[in-house]
Amino acid sequence: MFDLLILNGSVVDGTGSAPYTADIAIDGDRIVAISTDKMRPEDGREVLDAGGLFVVPGFIDNHAHVQTSIHERPLAENFIRQGITSIVASLHSGDQPYPLKPYLDSLEVAPNVGFFAGHTFARKQVLGLDNRAPTATELAKMQDIIAEGMKGGALGVSTGLVYVPASYAETAEVTALARVASCYGGIYVSHMRDEGAGVVQSVKEVIRVAQDARIPAQINHHKIMGAGQWGESTTTLALIDEARARGLDIKHDLYPYAASSTSSSVMFPDWALAGGAGSFAERIADPATRARIESEMMRILMVQRTGADLSRIQFRDVSGMPEYRGRTLSDLATERGLEGTPEDAIDLLIELQLNGGFTAIYHAMDEEDIVSIMQHPWAMFETDGDPVGLGEGFPHPRSYGSFPRVLGRYVREQGVIDIAEAIRRMTSLPADQIGATDRGRLRVGAFADITVFDPETITDRATYIEPHQYAVGVRHVVINGEPVLRDGSLTGAKPGRPLTGPARPVETSPEACVARIRP
Template sequence: MMTKQRWLTGLASVLALAMGSAAPAQTDSSLHDVVILGGTVVDGTGAPGYRADVAIKGDRIVAISRDGLAPESGRYALNAEGLVVAPGFIDNHAHISTNIDQYPLAENFLRQGITSIVASLHSGAQPYPLKAYAESLRVAPNVAFFTGHSYARMQVLGMENRAPNADELRRMQTIIADGMKDGALGLSTGLIYVPANYARTEEVIALARVAACHGGIYVSHIRDEGNGVLDSIKEAIRIAREAGLPGQINHHKVMGAGQWGWSRQTIALIDEARASGLDITHDVYPYAASASYSTVMFPSWALAGGPDAFRKRVEDKGTRARLEQEMMRILMVQRTGADLKRLQFRSVEAFPQYDGRTLADLAVDRGLAGTPEDAIQLLIELQLKGGFTAIYHAMDEADIIRILQHPLAMIETDGDPVGLGEGFPHPRSYGAFPRVLGRYVREQGVITLEDAVRRMTSLAADQIGQTERGRVREGAYADITVFDPRQIADKATYIEPHQYPVGIVHVLVNGVPVIRGGALTGEKPGRPLLGPARPGAVRADKAVPGCEGS
């Protein structure tokens, strides 16, 4: 006959399981720490899903049972009936390199099912020295870092528009080498931004060779995503090939209506390079609008030397005429075209009341007709007053889908860590991964569930050398996301971005629940995922400064 104590313990387990978790009274060391029961395992490899229970002990998956596990076999039991049990999602690019410590729970990422975030910084600061910062973190997700070309250039050349001399180049190479020795995955560039776009290709190759000899990869926000996108992808391919390391194109896109459809050619360039033996791939976020700084609306020469130098150029009549002419081309060809509503402010330094509103709103309030010529004058004024960040509605949905369907396209947010209600973020910061699973898998069927999960998990894990993550398999790290495939969807919009997605039920990082039953637990089990991304490729190269002792 069942004792009262055993009956109560069993009842508590069943009731808690129904709520999403259970904590049996036993303390037997043979117990698993967590069991995930009743779910369909989509293991991250692209293979068909199957019904199985998953057991975790410590930070590892220790058993996957198609025959089932008892709820009382784990200290905690998580209910996954009707849900998908997948590897934790890996965000290929997000802006966390120096501020993740300020958002240790990273809630807007966790609620997308993201368990690891890659800070492939391209345009800003980086932790330096990297290792000390990475090891100091107490955060919920795992984090990985790159060492940045922009940072190295700023330290040595500031905002100067010129090539480095031999000594300056060696100093930049030393900064890259320091980052690689401290655990960076490779070199990242943002060649669309100042001051990085002052660099010639040869400068980037020289720095990428440093990353290569330390086993790194090369990741780039390419130089031009508008009518120069084909040449820019060719440049990224050349850098990877001549430096001797794998390449990756961050947030692959085609900007400007005149270039819509060019994703056929950009993908062909990637496929052609791979056919020739080059390891090159790409990632994408599932939105037809980008977000960036005001600087992308200006020719790079106009911004050289910083704000005071920009002001002097604007005040010179002849220089201003040249500036306005080149800005018109950027506006009409590269970016949003004549429709000023397509430029939506995120943050305006001088006029915060326009955060979330558009350039068209500003023009109307000034009593202007809202012509492209009006846009140029307003943009110059705003740049003189500190600049802005904006969302640029300049892409085509068909290109997004075509890139998303490429078998080597990984997923990223290109997002920021944000607090609920803080600022005016791009909706990708809240919804990129659920949007893929809801809109493009369930609603449109342009990719399968298993393939979408593969791109979010094993494909991304292997790219950064984390082969023990990104899979639901025995022995792998227990980074796991459990979601409802019938309900998962993004909710954030361009007008109301501060909305969490729905359908993410449980999330575990290194075996520890960080979301349980849809609720944040407050745990911070994340770890630094230190490089190099290709440990087998480490080599000494006396011809490359910083690589003599690799």
């Protein structure tokens, strides 16, 4: 008797190989047999019928915002219903569990989850929101924080260089922390410093850190922001190829939407936000400083982000104005009796920031860049999503639909990439990236993380106007041998496990390595 049988499915094993018909047997948390000969249903304590369906390794989400909240939504339904079995909380900005190991040990959740040590977190602990370089002593303290994270199970170090206060860091500071992660067999994952006019230089910076710190590097949500930069993916992808040809391990990932989502801070020059809200208010109160801020904001608006069309900034959550969820900056301008000029936009953005800021969806990308990045052989996928409750707040639709959107829109409807290659980029490629080589493939001995879906119906349903809609087409999801989604219904099971480092083999004593690189 086997614990679980998955019968009559078309197997796409995650390696890029073509689909074939087979049955799969699971005992405990592992795959114990894959047979092209028919297995008997009576030989399984539980049986999942996959007739007419694809059976694939569980999808691995390369970046989602679950690092401090997964315990609050342990079933992770909006992720599970996409077929995601493992989530990489690559963090890159904001808070993180610290110390990490006790948090990992306490988790009882449905998906597997991996964590990173965050540059932003370390910098805040030592420098707060100061806009300056650390002293040698302060840099050593930051390195100690990263080392503790790595010893606690982190997969590597992550940066969010577009956000305050990480944006105040020079490349040398980032490299010094990446070297610590490298000592522990970690990888470097980055939300780049600039995804607009400076996107080419930002890709070069990621490559430079990888080279100088001797560490594999990954670009989170590779994108090209702002109409003035559309088409630059040709250059950024060429840079990745050139670096790989030199022997560097550079990969990247994306979500399949032409709009990003983040806080209002990205609409301001980072120096203007140094020191927090009080300091920002003081700068705005000074006419000369405000004039400088407005001038730099105009460039951000017109070149880096959405241009003169105020409807391209769509609010998710506005401090003190819940009625504006889903509405746009253009709507706000109209209700104020304004013409909706770029100058109006600047005034409104400053007002909103003074009142607590907002999160928004920024419609600022081009479909051709998305397709070009998606077709690159070293591109993986992510949601960049939030753990959401159905009907709560106003999320970006990627939180509900990223992986089904790739399979429905880009594989089935447009033929941008074929099904076997898309599955490889969702499974074995990201599994190998984090050193989880016993996941991401359907083979005997691998962990039984398995997604079963209908290739004819799988699609995303969430939209920018009505985001709270689950994806459809995923029938069964199994994690560590236990069904968490059966016949389209959650089982309530929480078999997920921490995905811990090292992501790469450690060749020497990590502690001795760190001692050699301390300032």
